[in-house]
Amino acid sequence: MTSPYNNKENITDKSSDVVWHNATVTSEQRAEQKKQKPVVLWFTGLSGSGKSTVANAVEAKLMALGKHSYLLDGDNVRHGLNKDLGFSDADRIENIRRIGEVAKLFVDSGSIVLTAFISPFISDRQQVRDLLEHDQFLEVFIDTPLEVCESRDPKGLYKKARSGEIKNFTGISSDYEAPLNPEIHVKTAEFSIEQCAEQIVDALIERKYFSF
Template identity: 65%
Template structure:
């Protein structure tokens, strides 16, 4: 519900000015994939590489966000949609601050990812599909969640009894099995360098 008494307040300092002093082009690096696909691992490796180049970043991780901002949200379809909506709005603020923000979320629905993309200008949303087969994700099962889902202890678990919609046209497609974390992270860095995101 909109409130007619709430008016957008423009800032004196622009996004471009914030970006220029950081020597970079702000964007969202949106890592998506199944649980256990390696999203957070690759995102952390990319952020480390960006830090080495003295770039300004922040990593929003799915589990960490659910401890605070999205505490209280469950895993129903409605709650998953709200989870991504909030993250999209927060990530947009980071972009406005001139920051390269990395997000590591399953974000299973294409419509939700598209919604976040539409919040931003062209080129500011970079969808990164961390493509790891379900069988390998289950084999890894770092948090024991697949085992619980298979036993019926967790409902609405993506890949088991809740769908994951594969990205249709991701900017970066990482086939993340039989490759190193270094290799996966470098694919993202190469894209950023080639497209000029690491220059003001």
């Protein structure tokens, strides 16, 4: 049986009857309540680069500073919202599209959103950026050499990819397009997790997303 969610005609017909509902409370009011400027910190990098680890460390620091944030992790999202998606190029694109829309909702709530996804394609990351205002998206490139990521291999994925057990694995059998001009450039092979997290929080303060 074909799912109605895979029927583009059904989706198009349904969308034409949907009208945007304007909320009484504005995004500006939500941000003012939280005493911060909402933003998406889009962590991108190879598997094993340290995206989730650094993002978790950043969120802990934000919590300690009394800031309102939420972390969307690639693996966690695939357990629920995106559990119907695989790892083909098409599914990776849809995975990022959905996350972009969810991140936009969190920004509207006034939150600082951290997203930790490989997100291998420049065009997909740009698509998410285009959903938001110019100062609501910061690309955080977790720039870790492939050989370092593969030596870490915390989930044993590189080993499986090298043996052919995993197809379309980024960095091995599928391309990763590194950011050309990331707002924040982090090198986990050269600095500790603590130092990387401090670099990112300092960048937020310098760019006036919050003060304390």
